Amino acid sequence: MIEFDSIGKSFGEHRVLIDIALTLKAGSVTALIGPSGSGKSTLLRCVNLLEVPDSGTLRVGDAQITFSPGRRIAQAEIAKVRRHTGMVFQNFQLFPHLSVIENVMAGLVILPQWDRVRARERAAALLDKVGLAAKAEAWPSTLSGGQQQRVAIARALAPSPQVLLCDEPTSALDPELSAEVVDVLRQLANEGTTMLMATHDLRLAASVAHDAIFLKDGTVVEAGPSSELFSRPRDARTARFISTLTQAAPIV
Numbered sequence: 001m002i003e004f005d006s007i008g009k010s011f012g013e014h015r016v017l018i019d020i021a022l023t024l025k026a027g028s029v030t031a032l033i034g035p036s037g038s039g040k041s042t043l044l045r046c047v048n049l050l051e052v053p054d055s056g057t058l059r060v061g062d063a064q065i066t067f068s069p070g071r072r073i074a075q076a077e078i079a080k081v082r083r084h085t086g087m088v089f090q091n092f093q094l095f096p097h098l099s100v101i102e103n104v105m106a107g108l109v110i111l112p113q114w115d116r117v118r119a120r121e122r123a124a125a126l127l128d129k130v131g132l133a134a135k136a137e138a139w140p141s142t143l144s145g146g147q148q149q150r151v152a153i154a155r156a157l158a159p160s161p162q163v164l165l166c167d168e169p170t171s172a173l174d175p176e177l178s179a180e181v182v183d184v185l186r187q188l189a190n191e192g193t194t195m196l197m198a199t200h201d202l203r204l205a206a207s208v209a210h211d212a213i214f215l216k217d218g219t220v221v222e223a224g225p226s227s228e229l230f231s232r233p234r235d236a237r238t239a240r241f242i243s244t245l246t247q248a249a250p251i252v
Contacts, residue, residue: 001026001163001194002047007056007067009042016042017053018218024196024211026162029189031205031226032198034215035241040198041167043215047196048085048165049078060084061162086156090168092148094140094155101127101136104155119158126154130184146177150184157188164188166197170204182207202242206230214238 002024009017017039024030032040045051047060053067061084065077086107094103104123108114114122127133130150140148149169156164169185170178178201185208189195199205205212205226212226214235222235233239 001028001061002196003057003059004043004046005057005059007043007046007053007058009039009046009051009053016218017046020056020218020220022213022220022223024194026194027192028211029193029195029209030197031209031212032196032215033200033202033205033212033241034221037217038215039218040215044165044167044196044198047163048082048087049073050087083159084162086159086161086164088149088152088156088164088166088169091172092140092145092152094148094151096140098140099136100132100138100140100143100151103140103151104158107155107158122158123154126157127151129157130154131180144177145173146180149173149177149181153181153184153188162194164193164195166195166199168199168201169197170199170201178204202230214241216241 004020004022007017007020020043032043034040042051046053046058052073054069055067057064057066060081063080063084065073065081095106098106101120101123104126105119108119108122109116124133124136127136130153132147132150135143135147140151170181173181182204189208209226211224212229213223214221214229216237222229222233222238229238230242233242
């Protein structure tokens with residue numbers, strides 16, 4: 001479903017991603033973990049080209065782009081990749097001037113140009129799926145953080161993407177509210193949704209992700225089944241990172 005082949009990305013002189021090579025299968029749920037500045041959010045944002053790699057080849061579904069310095073990526077190429085993806089942001093990114101159901105509809109009536117009746121039916125079904133059918137006509141400002149993130153998940157799912165990308169989906173939430181979001185993501189994982197998430201939340205990664213990838217300084221240090229990586233990391237750098245986080249918030 002997703003393949004990174006020698007992906008590199010720099011911001012000025014700072015190399016953020018260095019020759020990343022990974023393959024993620026359809027139906028897999030993968031957590032990108034690592035310290036701040038490790039490159040995990042940048043790698044996630046490269047999938048839907050919110051950040052454009054400098055080098056390497058990216059494949060998402062049947063879309064493939066090869067990057068090189070100085071090459072401009074055509075909007076048609078970007079659109080083809082983005083059709084396969086839905087994005088859930090750390091800080092929800094809901095439209096404050098739209099109701100909850102209109103936020104979910106937005107991704108259907110703006111770009112795919114669904115008619116409003118069909119879009120509203122789809123949005124209502126997704127709000128029911130994330131447990132917020134009763135909040136359809138509410139304003140985002142009246143919702144808790146956990147509810148807003150669940151609306152954001154419903155919006156990302158609206159066009160039926162092949163891959164759901166989640167950038168720190170629980171980091172802006174307290175533990176009680178983050179549990180609401182974890183429950184929704186776990187349900188999606190159980191339904192076979194392909195997900196890639198960048199997260200500091202090891203409880204989210206351990207309970208939802210099948211696989212985990214530890215990044216540090218822009219490189220992949222270790223990758224494998226999440227249960228093994230968290231309980232028996234092979235690399236000392238991975239072990240130190242996990243130990244630091246689990247002391248602050250034990251995995252349960």
